[in-house]
Amino acid sequence: MPKVELKLRARVIEENGIKRLEFTNPQYYRYMLNRLNLKEDVIVTIENQKSKRSNQQNAYLWSACYPVIAETTGHDIEEIHCLMKSMFLPKKFIEVKGIEFEIERSTTKLSIAECSEYIEKIRNFSAVELNAPILSPEEAGYHVAPLGSI
DSSP: OOOOOOOOOEEEEEETTEEEEEESSHHHHHHHHHHSOTTSOOOOOOOOOOOBOOHHHHHHIIIIIHHHHHHHHTOOHHHHHHHHHHHHSOOEEEEETTEEEEEOOOGGGOBHHHHHHHHHHHHHHHHHHSSOOOOOTTTTTOOOOOTTOO
8 A cells, every 4th residue: 555644633632631532524534544554553643733824914915915016017916926836935746656746835734934934035025126015014904923923
């Protein structure tokens, strides 16, 4: 069986001093468990879920950052969004049948810290390369965690 990386969301529940996992989708957990090879050991990793970028960060990107660059360059906001992702998000590769493909990353999967860094790169690019400064989140009326505070 090929290597399968499986990520399942669960909550840690404590009852009578005993902790257990409660899966958000127990049917999928059972389905995937039944697919495992009984003759092989498995590795189980448990980690805290990282906090996703905030709605404030997303709103700031789409209403304060991308429009400035779109107006300056003459491109639409969706094109600017795609351009910024290709410029400032790390590349991601997957392999299918021995062929490696580059796939586009999504800003929805960024943590709050990663999104803060992404925003700063966009603001710096706009100010330096396009001579089009973007208001800070605070100036634009958004409560976005500053880079380095997370």
